[in-house]
Amino acid sequence: MENKLIISPSPHIHGGDSIQRNMYGVLLALVPAFAVSVYYFGMGALVVTAVSVASCVLAEYLIQRFLLKREPSIGDGSAILTGVLLAFNLPSNLPAWIIVIGALAAIGIGKMSFGGLGNNIFNPALVGRVFLLISFPAQMTTWPLPGKLPMEYTDSITGATTLSLLNEGGGSLPSVVDMLLGNMGGSLGEVSAAALLLGFVYLLARKIITWHIPVAVIATAFAMTGVMYLADPLSYADPVVHLLSGGLLLGAIFMATDYVTSPMSSSGMIVYGVGIGLLTSVIRLFGSYPEGVSFAILIMNALTPLINTYFKPKHFGGK
Amino acid sequence: MLKTFRIGGIHPPENKLSVWKKVSVLPVPAQAVIPLGQHIGAPAQAVVKKGDMVKVGTLLGKSGGFISSNIHSSVSGKVSKIDSAVDASGYKRPAVYIDVEGDEWEEAIDRSDTPAKECLLSTREIIDRITGAGVVGLGGATFPTQVKLTPPAGMKAEMLIINGVECEPYLTSDHSLMTEKGEEVLAGVAILMKAAGVDKAVVGIENNKPDAIAYLRDLAKGYQGIEVAPLKVKYPQGGEKQLIDAVMRRQVKSGALPISVGAVVQNVGTAYAVYEAVQKNKPLVERIVTVTGGGVREPSNFLVRIGTPVRDLIEAAGGMTGDAGKIIGGGPMMGKALVSEDVPITKGSSGILVLPRVESVRKPARSCIRCAKCVQACPMGLNPSLLMNAAEFAAWELAEKNYIVDCIECGSCSFTCPANRPLLDHIRMGKGKVMGIIRGRKS
Amino acid sequence: MILIAIITLGGIGVVSSGLLYVASKKFEVYENPLVAQVQEALPAANCGGCGYPGCSGFAGACVGAQSLDGLLCPVGGAAVMNRIAAILGKDAAGVEPKIAVVRCNGNCEARPRVNRYDGARNCAIAASLYGGETGCSYGCLGYGDCVTACTFAAIGINPATGLPEVAEDRCTSCGACVKACPKGIIELRKKGPKSRRIFVGCVNKDKGGVARKACSSACIGCSKCEKECKFDAITIADNLAYIDPQKCRLCRKCTASCPTGAIYELNFPPPRKEAVAAAGQVSEEKTN
Structure with missing residues (x-):
């Protein structure tokens, strides 16, 4: 290397943070939830996650390499993360070819069509998930019941989720302990509240995300469902059940906090989180779909640019 | 709870390598x-x-x-x-x-080492001596000291804040000055208090310098109205507005001077230079x-x-x-x-x-992932990501509306950015452009 | 059932059209129809070369002005100005075709690097930081602010020299690059007969020795060209020669007299052999 003095504007040091550190950090935070899903859904969880991650990474690589003719950037970990999050939102017995379609939708439509990481408006994993939910409603809403390390992939016994029980009425709800641990039907990554909260603590500790969005989402959903429960406990479920069931925690902690598609200021994050909490509750309580987290996040994703315009960071010295 | 400023801030590695080294005199x-x-x-x-x-x-x-x-x-x-x-x-x-030939000094300069605490000069005479000696802010901004001591008509200072923060990593010059010339620094602070017409002075020091805090606290007992405030380590605490916020819990508004919240801020090095100028007749x-x-x-x-x-x-x-x-x-x-x-x-x-x-070499920049870490780091409560884009695409109105001129160029945004984006490079350039536009509008 | 649907949709249609009608009347902004006509005649490049924000701003200025003196669309040139004059019934001012020239030839060989820049690749940023990677603090930085500024893709950095080059057929002399260059290297000059023109390819104001040390093709202000010129077209100020395009008769005597080859001639027929030796390789590259 040439031996000349290097000149650059200040600052001359960097904190060492990187996109990779954050992406792999989130992946690490998802490990407990993954472990629980493997425990309850066995082979199915492994296959679905592997297929989803592999097809997301491959889709990103191929699109960057051959369509956009750019240097592929799969090393930054964002495609892996999209793959894992997509898988976590799928039932563990979903046929592989459907997963591949979902991954293509997530990366192709959700991410690359906007110009890649940083430019997408919607959370790619959720784009993939909703794409599949609308295209394959039957397969997407048939959940296998949790067993203990089951080895079969597609032929497991299926049953309803907590939320579909609530939506249609009837059936007995799982206990709070089961919901915490994840011993209930549902998408493979969303079942264990305890594992997801563990991941949340890790993300906060490593300063990968701030508390604003998850806390706003959870608090709003809790308050809204709580008010309805107090008004009419016979028709509406306990807010604790709402909190621990379905994709609320997974969505609040890992999907709503996606950097690219969430607002930048603290106040904006709170508004965004409250919006997700409200929309989720409305869809769950009054809508025909049992679950509304995905739609709520996507709707708020669309509003993020607007939130960014109106909710600026708190300016030093005020106005 | 130790005091610190309330918005943003970062914690770069301190790297105070030279902290244990006594100051030695470099040959002419x-x-x-x-x-x-x-x-x-x-x-x-x-x-x-x-x-x-x-x-x-x-x-x-x-x-x-x-x-x-x-x-x-x-x-x-x-x-x-x-x-x-x-x-x-x-x-x-x-x-x-x-x-250089020899080392001959002007006769009027008192070269003795004996500290001279008492100062009987009037405010006017003090400011004249400071002006004459060419004293400027030694924290790095080099703003002429006499100008800061002559507030605009109708403004009154309440408190003198002495900046002994030295929040920049690596640097230890202010730290050595405080531990080795504490007596003179405080004498300088007393003179500055008189010049600024205030009866209260706070020396703000980050608590990674416990020896300086203890030493100056001890010495401050001999002075009326001088107090030493240990501050929680956070960069850029040495920024004028950040230091005022940390010490007084008051935020200087956009475009306003520190005097608008009753503060005058001077660096410890400046206090020492003022002491030498006034008591020893020694220019900077x-x-x-x-x-x-x-x-x-x-x-x-x-x-x-x-x-x-x-x-x-x-x-x-x-x-x-x-x-x-x-x-x-x-x-x-x-x-x-x-x-x-x-x-x-x-x-x-x-x-x-x-x-x-x-x-020395920067890592290549990637595209922005809108993680908002720069927003969290910015001590002025700005959105550096937005400002960089505005500056890069010459959207000066947008930049102005989002307070680009308030940027203090501390570099916290670039330091933090996981995508290694040169945020401050662009913002600094845009700030210059927007300030030019504002000046053009005024004239 | 069908009837209800027709009534509902029809009702919505009627109400909406009413609202739209009211809104369009209430919020209507009156605009002189002449402005639209003038704008039609403009090239719609919105380059800002005229000094107004886009073509519509310029059109408004033309309609509002007493005479068209001082108003010029550099992109459209005389043809467009004449058309505007016809629309407005005013006289068009005379227009002389111009073109951008880059007054720096400190390529990698002529101007060795003395340090390495590692900031954002943007001339304005580098220029606000320091003098640049080479010993010459006046010369081209090469980060392409002019390229970004050009709406017509008429200027580009030649990777071999690290310097911008103007594509003559595309340059509309809008002046965007002139404004973008923090070093003031680019100048709009008279295009000249058959696009022939002569200019000093250097803006270094340092003393001769300093400039020469930093760059082998620098103008050292020796004033040989000034003496050579019979038309008083060349003046020396701040150790730097300048050729007045209005006075220059393109006799090419100065080019041969320059000891550092800092004077460039463009689009002349190939010079005779001895001139090639004097002008050096750099100017040849430039001519091609």
Whole structure:
């Protein structure tokens, strides 16, 4: 290397943070939830996650390499993360070819069509998930019941989720302990509240995300469902059940906090989180779909640019 | 709970390598190059010519306007030429070259070491002496001190805040000054209090300097109204507005002066220079400079004559290691990269930082992932990501509306960015553009 | 059932059209129809070369002005100005075709690097930081602010020299690059007969020795060309020669007299052999 003095504007040091550190950090935070899903859904969880991650990474690589003719950037970990999050939102017995379609939708439509990481408006994993939910409603809403390390992939016994029980009425709800641990039907990554909260603590500790969005989402959903429960406990479920069931925690902690598609200021994050909490509750309580987290996040994703315009960071010295 | 400022901030590694080193006196250089513009504002007008003999303390340049400062010779000898020299700004600017002969001082300067605590001069006389001695803010901004002490009509200072924060990583010059010249610093603070017409002064020091806090606290018992405030370590606490917020819990509004919340802020180095100017009649001709970083063999603190080439300091610090890649005038966060080792030390040089080549090169920038870490880091509550985009695409109105001119150029955004984006590079440029537009609109 | 649907949709249609009608009347902004006509005649490049924000701003200025003196669309040139004059019934001012020239030839060989820049690749940023990677603090930085500024893709950095080059057929002399260059290197000059023109390819104001040391193709202000010129077209100020395009008769005597080859001639027939030797390789590259 040439031996000349290097000149650059200040600052001359960097904190060492990187996109990779954050992406792999989130992946690490998802490990407990993954472990629980493997425990309850066995082979199915492994296959679905592997297929989803592999097809997301491959889709990103191929699109960057051959369509956009750019240097592929799969090393930054964002495609892996999209793959894992997509898988976590799928039932563990979903046929592989459907997963591949979902991954293509997530990366192709959700991410690359906007110009890649940083430019997408919607959370790619959720784009993939909703794409599949609308295209394959039957397969997407048939959940296998949790067993203990089951080895079969597609032929497991299926049953309803907590939320579909609530939506249609009837059936007995799982206990709070089961919901915490994840011993209930549902998408493979969303079942264990305890594992997801563990991941949340890790993300906060490593300063990968701030508390604003998850806390706003959870608090709003809790308050809204709580008010309805107090008004009419016979028709509406306990807010604790709402909190621990379905994709609320997974969505609040890992999907709503996606950097690219969430607002930048603290106040904006709170508004965004409250919006997700409200929309989720409305869809769950009054809508025909049992679950509304995905739609709520996507709707708020669309509003993020607007939130960014109106909710600026708190300016030093005020106005 | 220790005090600190309330918005943003970061924690860069402190790296105070030279903290245990006593200040040693650097020998007078063979040739001194003394720039006529060492401060913010108009450069001084030269009052010497080629061939003139000068002594230490002889006036070389007279203040060239309201915001300007006198420049004195820091050595004795013969003026060899008045030409331009590349200074820390990276550009050629007028400077006086002096070939050193001996070390003779102007008679009026009191060179004794005995501290003189009492000051019986009037406010006017104090400010005149400060003006005469060419004292400027030694924290790095080099704003002429007398201007800060003469508030605009109708404004009244309540409190003097002394900046002993030294939040820049690596630098230890203020720290050594406080532990070695504490007596004089406090005497200077007392003089500044009188000049600013306040009866309260707070010396803000980050609590990574417990020895300085304890020492000054002890000495402050001998003064009325001087208090030492330990502050929680956070960068950029040494920023004027951040320090006022930390100490007084008041935020200076956008575009306003510190005096609008009743504060006058001066650096500890400035307090010492004021003491020397007022009590010893000594102009600002030398200062403490930290020479540090992984690129020098022996990080040290030196008492250096203004105009000494950086090369002399680096040699005195054991020379550069083979892999040195960048020489920075100042600290790593706000300092300027120097184009050569011939750049002279000026009033604003608080340190010379030599970084090894591996630490000198930036990582390639990636596209923004809108993680908002820059927003969380910004101590002014701005959105650096937005401002960078506005500056890059020349959206000056958008930049102005989002307070680009409030940026204090602390570098927290670039430091934090996981995508290694050169946020401050663009924002600084955009800030300059927008300030130009605002000035154009006013006139 | 069908009837209800028709009534509902029809009702919505009627109400909406009513609202739209009211809104369009209430919020209507009156605009002189002449402005639209003038704008039609403009090239719609919105380059800002005229000094107004886009073509519509310029059209408004033309309609509002007493005479068209001083108003010029550099992109459209005389043809467009004449058309505007016809629309407005005013006289068009005379227009002389111009073109951008880059007054720096400090390529990598002529101007060795003395340090390495590692900041954002943007001339304005580098220029606000320091003098640049080479010993010459006046010369081209090469980060392409002019390229970004050009709406017509008429200027590009030649990777071999690291310097911008103007594509003559595309340059509309809008002046965007002139404004973008923080070093003031680019100048709009008279295009000249058959696009022939002569200019000093250097803006270094340092003393001869300093400039020469920093760059082998620098103008050293020796004033040989000034003496050579019979038309008083060349003046020396701040150690730098300048050729007045209005006075220059393109006799090419100065080019041969320059000891550093800092004077460039463009689009002349190939010079005779001895001139090639004098002008050096750099100017040849430039001519091609």
